[in-house]
Amino acid sequence: MKHYYLFAALILLGTIACSGEKKDSEEEQSVETVLPQATNEVTVMTLHPTDFMHELVSNGKLSARQYVDLRFQSAEPIAQIYVKNGMRVTKGQKLAELDKYRLTNRLAQAKVTLDNSRLELQDLLIGQGYALADSNKVPDNTMKLVRLKSGYDQALHQYEMAAYEEKNAVLTAPFDGVVANLFAKQFNIASTSDVFCTIINPNTLEASFTVLESELPLIQPGDKVEVAPFAINNVKTEGRISEVNPLVDANGMVQVKATVADKGKLFEGMNVRVSIQRSLGKQLVVPKEAVVLRSGRQVVFTLVKEKAYWNYVHTGLENASSYVILDELKEGDIVITSGNINLAHEAPVKVIKEN
Structure with a gap:
């Protein structure tokens, strides 16, 4: 019986050994397959x-050199508005106008007052032995006295102000540009303190950005820049450095401006990425x-x-x-x-x- 158990044990050990050798062979083949010796x-x-080409990159903001806020000079009803936001206008083009009835009336009354004071001035000069046509011969002290007594100077100032207000009852574009910030409504009373509209010339856009103090030797006016707005993909435009502010701020930064060529897709106030490239030789x-x-x-x-x-x-x-x-x-x-x-x-x- 002992011999039988011994024989069975030997057969079992041999089976396990063969199985182990086969497993090791398979693992080696698997490793060789997973980890090939590739060049x-x-x-x-x-x-x-x-x-x-050395490149400096900075973030900046666009602004226009020709930018103006327009206001009416008189608090009168707005009779007509001829433009709207985004409309392109030319220099001298009419933008809006006030109802001129009261302004014209005021100018006419000022004209009457001025004429009366001129007659009073003439009478006073005649009383002093002079004629109005010979006013150049009148001594300065005498002329000053009779102008003040006749009320001529005050009447003249009132007339000039009335004429100025009537003239400025019509707003016109001071230069070619685009209308912005127009929120007033027709027939409402114009405000003399609030802005009626803004005129921006997009052809005068410039990018304002900062560079490190240590980077100043790498830039100079006239250097080429590339400007790309963050809000619009695949839009880039070129420009040139126009000015370098000769002042380093508390953070070691220097303000720089570059003129930008507008392609019709850039707007005042846009945030942009500015890239400056300059050749440093071989x-x-x-x-x-x-x-x-x-x-x-x-x-x-x-x-x-x-x-x-x-x-x-x-x-x-x-x-x-x-x-x-x-x-x-x-x-x-x-x-x-x-x-x-x-x-x-x-x-x-x-x-x-x-x-």
Whole structure:
């Protein structure tokens, strides 16, 4: 009986051993299938000095140099409104006018008062032995006295004011532009304190933005800028720096303005992104994709005999797409520009494209 149990145990151990060998063989085959020994595919470029366009990016706001708020000078009913918001107008075009009945009446009364005071002035001069036609010969003290006594100066001021109010009962555009902020209604009494409407010349738009104090040497009046509104996608327009305010504020920022070419889609007060580009001459430049981080340091891989060699580098100025390389690399080096995320030092690579 003992021999029987011993024989059964030996058969069981043999079965388990064979099963283990088969399982290990299957796992090895599975690992080989999941982790193939593939060569990394990369794209490369040959490093040569190229013109580097330094780029400064800032946020700003649009405003028009020609911007005016128009008001009526008299509190009279609004007889006619000829324009509406968004309408383009030309210089001298009539915008709105008041009911002139009272203004015309007031001007006529002021004219009568002025004529009467002129007669009174003439009588006083005759009493002094002078004629009104010879007023240039009248001594200054005498002329001042008779003008004051006749009320001529006061009457003249009242007439001029009445004529001014009647003339300004009609609002006209002071320059070519677009009507904005028009909220008044016809037949309502015009307010002399509130703005009737605003005229904006969209051809005089400029972007106001700030740059760091340290960036001042990189900009100057006349430099080209690119302006893009945040609210409208795929709309960009060009401009030129028009002025740099010679004052650094408490935050180390300097105010800059740039004229903007309007394409009919920009508005006063829009928030925009301003990009300033300026050539800094020949530099060793690599795409940003070529620079990766290893242990917190910047690394650029170069290709040497179909292997990737990493190089610790220091980058200088940058723009939206490129870095300036300050050291380590030299002209003629072949830089790996993509496929470098998981590369190791001296890893074999295969070049699929050369830029």
